[in-house]
């Protein structure tokens with residue numbers, strides 16, 4: 390019988406609208422026997438729903454308290470959790486401003502050495518796509534996990550200020566698959582067959598993988614998530630309806646590949662990410678990214 394206790398804590402999260410504000414981070418501790426200690430984390434960025442809903446499915450007694458984005462949450466999780474676990478799965482999504490092809494995520498922070506457990510963990514999450522990022526931000530969860538030598542997998546599931554039961558189910562199955570891979574659950578038959586299919590890896594680290602708006606306008610995409618595009622292929626345009634004299638500005642794919650991330654908000658400003666595209670690689674090529 391698992392021993393379940395609550396270890397909620399609060400963290401400062403002041404905003405211009407609410408000085409001295411604090412948010413409560415719900416933490417459910419489940420002691421269920423031998424095996425590595427694993428942290429399942431979601432909602433570090435509060436407007437990303439699938440992971441939060443999936444973890445609620447798994448721990449139905451944990452109340453949801455999603456909050457606005459706040460880097461203090463990552464720091465608090467590092468201090469409270471990461472020194473106590475050997476592995477973590479940290480689920481994200483595109484949030485309000487992006488929509489992702491549902492993907493597991495492998496992040497290399499700084500000069501992290503390659504960990505040969507990563508491909509199996511990504512396969513265990515069960516999604517057919519996996520994106521790779523490099524990061525150097527000291528305040529991020531990958532950085533915190535790197536400092537504590539915690540094996541980590543992330544995910545980007547959906548986004549666009551919406552979610553669905555289907556995405557939540559895939560996320561929940563992914564978390565269970567990871568727990569099984571880490572030896573905490575008996576592997577079970579999975580409704581999604583992706584774990585046995587080859588997982589496609591997309592390296593989003595190159596600057597050419599990301600197309601940003603260089604001026605304001607209304608983004609009219611002409612491609613969809615998952616679509617293959619050629620380098621310099623038109624992928625949409627920026628228009629300005631308030632200035633009918635201004636010609637539409639064509640947008641070209643920065644490189645060939647698959648569209649793995651797309652901005653769902655039409656009104657855009659200089660610097661906004663509009664699209665990410667990268668070619669599909671075999672997951673076994675991951676080691677070459679280290």
Ligand SMILES: [Zn+2]
Pocket residue numbers: 433434437481482484
């Ligand atoms: Zn996020």
